[in-house]
Amino acid sequence: MNKAKYVKGDKIKISSLFPPGHVRTPFFIRGKNGIIDYFWGTYPNPEELAYGREGVPGHPLYKVKFKQFDLWENYEGSPQDSLSIDIYENWLEPIK
Amino acid sequence: MTVHNHIHPHQQDIEDTPFTEKMLLAQAVEELIIKKGLTSPEKLREQIEFLDSREPAIGARLVAQSWLDPVFKQELLDSVNQAAHKIGIDTGEVPIQAVENTDKIHNVIVCTLCSCYPRMLIGLPPDWYKSREYRSRTVREPREVLKEFGTRISDEIEICVHDSTADLRYIVLPLRPKGTRSWNIDRLAKLVTRDSMIGVSQASIQ
Numbered sequence: 115m116n117k118a119k120y121v122k123g124d125k126i127k128i129s130s131l132f133p134p135g136h137v138r139t140p141f142f143i144r145g146k147n148g149i150i151d152y153f154w155g156t157y158p159n160p161e162e163l164a165y166g167r168e169g170v171p172g173h174p175l176y177k178v179k180f181k182q183f184d185l186w187e188n189y190e191g192s193p194q195d196s197l198s199i200d201i202y203e204n205w206l207e208p209i210k
Numbered sequence: 211m212t213v214h215n216h217i218h219p220h221q222q223d224i225e226d227t228p229f230t231e232k233m234l235l236a237q238a239v240e241e242l243i244i245k246k247g248l249t250s251p252e253k254l255r256e257q258i259e260f261l262d263s264r265e266p267a268i269g270a271r272l273v274a275q276s277w278l279d280p281v282f283k284q285e286l287l288d289s290v291n292q293a294a295h296k297i298g299i300d301t302g303e304v305p306i307q308a309v310e311n312t313d314k315i316h317n318v319i320v321c322t323l324c325s326c327y328p329r330m331l332i333g334l335p336p337d338w339y340k341s342r343e344y345r346s347r348t349v350r351e352p353r354e355v356l357k358e359f360g361t362r363i364s365d366e367i368e369i370c371v372h373d374s375t376a377d378l379r380y381i382v383l384p385l386r387p388k389g390t391r392s393w394n395i396d397r398l399a400k401l402v403t404r405d406s407m408i409g410v411s412q413a414s415i416q
Contacts (some may be wrong), residue, residue, distance in 0.1 A: 138375050140322045142349065154305075157377045175376055182352075182371075191353045194368040200376035 118174045118203070124150040125209040126178065128201060136164035139205045146185055147209060151198060152177040160202070173202040261329065268299055269331035269381055270402035273413075274395045276308075277386040283310075290331070290381065301330040310383040311412075315368045318356065318409030319380045320348040326374040328381045332404050339408065349373060359410040382409040389415055 120126060130145035138160045153176055158169025182195040189195070229237075243249055272294055276283035285293040290306035306328055309317040321327065322345050327335040338344050348355050352369050356362070363369055372380045384406040390398060405411040 138323060140373065140375060142322070154376075154378060160376070179370075186350060190351060191369065192365045192367075195352070196368060196370045197349060197373065198370055199373040200378055202376065 118153045118156075118176075120150045120153070120174075120176060120203070120206065120208075122150055122152060126150060126206045127209050128178070129205050129207055131205075135161060137161055137205075139201060140199075142185065143180070143199060143201070146180060148178045148180040148184075150176050151179040154200065157202075173204055175200055175202055176206070178206070261334075264329055264331070264333040266332045266402075266404035266407065267399070268333075269328070269404075269407045270399040271395070272297075272299065272331065272381075273383055273402045273407065274398035276383055277390075277398055278395060283383070286383070294331070299331075304330070304379055305377065306331065306379045306381060308381050308383050309370070309372060311385045311409075313367070313385070315370055316363045316409065316412075317370050317372060317380075317382045318348060318352055319372050319374060319382060320345055321374045322346065322349055323375050326379060328379040328407075330379075331381055332407055336404070356410060359405065361411050382407050384409075384413040387413055387415050 125147065126149070127147050128139065128143050128145060132144075153174065155175065156172040157175045159171070159173050160169065163169040178199055178201050180197045180199070181193075182189045182191055182197055183193060185197060240254065244251060244254070272286060272290070275297065276286050282293060282297075285296070286308050287310060290308050291301045291303075294301045294306075309319075311317055319327075320339075325335055325340040325345075327339060329335070344355070349371055352371050353363065356369075374380050384402060386398070387401060390401070401413045401415065403411060403413065406413045
């Protein structure tokens with residue numbers, strides 16, 4: 115999982131999964147559609163690190179951007195308001 | 211001389227409240243890592259003193275420098291760690307990303323999972339930053355949260371909330387206030403508050 119699968123501009127969906135254990139993907143973002151904004155590089159897997167393991171192989175990490183209107187019903191703000199969040203590749207699914 | 215004829219309530223000393231489980235755990239871990247030789251009391255104290263020495267003035271200097279020097283600003287946007295190192299500021303190994311406010315975008319930082327914060331540049335986070343309310347409402351209704359901090363952002367401007375969920379930390383580069391054209395770095399740095407680097411307020415002359 116070392117090579118980045120996505121590039122800036124790719125449309126993705128955050129997996130709607132609810133595994134047990136330590137994960138770094140907040141509930142509110144699961145199942146939501148966003149766009150890859152930046153590839154940060156590969157970082158130790160936090161889901162392994164949390165249990166005292168080495169976190170290898172590392173996971174590609176991306177900055178993913180969302181429109182607030184796509185995240186919340188009745189969002190009160192401007193249509194251009196956005197949310198940017200760092201998500202590991204194992205939580206991303208391509209949107210065809 | 212006035213006569214002291216009233217009773218003061220007893221003011222609690224630290225030892226008057228019981229140790230919490232977390233305090234005991236921290237104490238136990240500290241003793242253990244020293245006994246195991248993983249660190250020494252001196253090294254531990256040095257590290258605590260280093261963290262305690264981090265304060266918003268450090269971040270403010272970086273921001274003020276970026277206002278004065280476009281080349282430095284670009285370096286800061288490319289890598290806060292490297293740009294800071296160049297002017298003698300140690301930011302540690304955790305990568306820090308600067309996000310720049312412009313006349314089109316206003317950035318604000320939150321960590322919905324815990325309380326990730328650019329400690330190396332602005333010190334320990336305020337209690338409200340760690341509160342459930344700030345963490346949950348900033349992603350859901352950022353404009354309302356900003357209003358409560360006295361910050362009104364025009365609807366024409368995009369508000370971008372950065373949720374620092376992973377390996378990076380964020381710092382906001384606030385907009386340079388108008389009317390500061392001839393100001394030097396020390397004067398400019400005083401305008402850059404902790405809250406303006408979190409993004410809940412803006413730098414202003416008042």
